[in-house]
């Protein structure tokens with residue numbers, strides 16, 4: 723099977739409160755999206771890459787990636803799942819249902835090259851696929867409904883993991899799982915949850931905890947620091 727890459731970049735980044743979506747903020751003069759894409763394409767043998775963009779996007783044309791002929795773009799959806807599904811549909815003619823597709827957030831520029839190859843090597847023969855994930859480090863509290871909330875209970879963290887990306891699934895199975903969830907209005911915030919809804923259990927592949935998703939303004943300096951140490 724071949725490897726395909728989807729990097730959803732159609733979000734508008736409301737939590738950042740910035741002038742532009744977070745994937746177009748810069749670190750050392752480069753768009754976060756460009757850093758993310760160049761690392762992925764440099765470190766794994768992808769057959770092709772699709773980047774869903776917002777219909778309102780007017781930054782892509784200025785990116786390094788726009789000049790890279792390995793990368794194609796399509797129009798994303800209002801939810802992340804819709805963006806990924808539109809990218810799968812755009813690649814449908816080129817890909818085989820048994821191929822692998824890796825989905826990685828545009829806003830995660832700190833992905834480690836070893837984590838990427840370890841994910842691919844670990845899952846390549848697996849029937850379903852899986853995702854990079856990191857064990858939870860903090861003690862976790864379940865909150866009650868009051869304001870401010872009181873602790874309802876402490877959750878056993880030993881079996882809890884944070885879902886990271888890339889997430890790697892069979893092309894046809896991921897398309898079917900996302901189509902089903904979007905038609906039925908199931909809330910899915912990652913590809914794995916869509917696959918889980920379809921009854922298949924993805925594998926958790928342990929990845930580095932510093933594969934952070936830039937979400938709030940302070941994450942930018944942290945990402946810059948992590949990248950400077952790699």
Ligand code: C5P
Pocket residue numbers: 729730731732733734735745774798799800801802803805806827828829935937
């Ligand atoms: O908002 P969140 O941090 O969960 O977004 C994760 C990734 O999904 C980002 O790279 C964002 O651009 C992308 N996304 C998308 N289409 C949407 C919403 C988010 O491609 N409608």
